[in-house]
Amino acid sequence: MANCRLCGEKAGWFKDVHPACIEAVNAGVAEIKSAVTSAVEQIAQGGTPTIQSSIEQVIADKRIPRESANAAIVESWSASVTEVSLREPLPVEKQTAFIKLTEQLGFTQQELSKTDGFRSAVFSMLLWALTNDVTELYANNMSHSPFNCEPGDLPIMFFGSVVYSQETTTRSRVGGYGGLSVRVAPGVYSHFGGFKGQQVERVAMKEIDYGGMLLTTGAMYFGGEHTTFRIAFDNIISFRAQEDGIGFSRKTGHGIPEVFSVLQPDKDGKPTPAPAMFGWFLFNATQLLASKKRSTS
Numbered sequence: 177m178a179n180c181r182l183c184g185e186k187a188g189w190f191k192d193v194h195p196a197c198i199e200a201v202n203a204g205v206a207e208i209k210s211a212v213t214s215a216v217e218q219i220a221q222g223g224t225p226t227i228q229s230s231i232e233q234v235i236a237d238k239r240i241p242r243e244s245a246n247a248a249i250v251e252s253w254s255a256s257v258t259e260v261s262l263r264e265p266l267p268v269e270k271q272t273a274f275i276k277l278t279e280q281l282g283f284t285q286q287e288l289s290k291t292d293g294f295r296s297a298v299f300s301m302l303l304w305a306l307t308n309d310v311t312e313l314y315a316n317n318m319s320h321s322p323f324n325c326e327p328g329d330l331p332i333m334f335f336g337s338v339v340y341s342q343e344t345t346t347r348s349r350v351g352g353y354g355g356l357s358v359r360v361a362p363g364v365y366s367h368f369g370g371f372k373g374q375q376v377e378r379v380a381m382k383e384i385d386y387g388g389m390l391l392t393t394g395a396m397y398f399g400g401e402h403t404t405f406r407i408a409f410d411n412i413i414s415f416r417a418q419e420d421g422i423g424f425s426r427k428t429g430h431g432i433p434e435v436f437s438v439l440q441p442d443k444d445g446k447p448t449p450a451p452a453m454f455g456w457f458l459f460n461a462t463q464l465l466a467s468k469k470r471s472t473s
């Protein structure tokens with residue numbers, strides 16, 4: 177006779193768990209997820225929820241294994257923080273409150289830094305900081321820059337694994353890209369929903385180099401195995417949405433489409449195209465910076 181692995185009581189022949197105990201765990205997990213999701217929503221509305229004791233109560237009452245409880249917390253936190261962060265630029269107080277919420281539940285920033293929620297909250301907060309000129313938020317974000325930046329180019333974010341490509345053939349622009357293509361205009365903000373809904377067509381692009389890309393307030397810097405260059409925002413005539421990066425054309429050089437594609441390690445460490453929130457961030461950040469550049473020069 178085996179004992180139930182959830183409640184420890186006898187479970188009967190050839191069984192190591194009671195069906196009722198499994199049901200209780202599943203119900204408890206759902207309860208945890210909805211508590212976390214509603215806490216994130218409350219913070220988004222300006223509230224300051226405390227959910228630690230009620231979650232501990234659910235874990236104890238429903239005999240939820242700690243691992244399952246933690247997985248449910250991280251999963252629901254990440255999904256709901258992503259949703260809120262992509263809605264509109266996130267004020268830094270709210271980003272901080274999202275982190276505090278998980279600290280309340282016993283997690284460290286380190287444990288969460290690889291989640292979509294953590295990343296989209298940082299991206300969204302940076303867009304907020306750029307919009308409101310809260311320089312210290314992005315300056316603090318970059319401890320050191322791998323490039324020797326020109327005066328006035330404040331580093332915002334470094335992408336360490338980037339493919340630089342150019343369109344190889346001249347082609348008619350009519351009906352070319354199905355993606356968002358905008359001239360640099362002030363006050364343009366692309367919502368993630370609309371962004372994700374766009375079909376971003378991939379045309380014949382030739383990979384030119386692989387390296388790192390630094391986004392600064394005045395320009396993008398690229399340093400690869402073969403080339404290193406700086407592209408000032410005032411030398412860019414248009415930006416194109418790219419799910420995993422940013423597409424652009426310069427004023428000079430016949431405006432040949434160029435693309436930075438960001439790579440991220442997957443769970444096995446293999447480089448794969450970055451999730452769409454990277455493209456969403458780069459698209460909004462570059463437009464914002466370019467329009468600021470134009471209004472100050």
Ligand SMILES: [Zn+2]
Nearest residue numbers: 180183194197
């Ligand atoms: Zn049991």
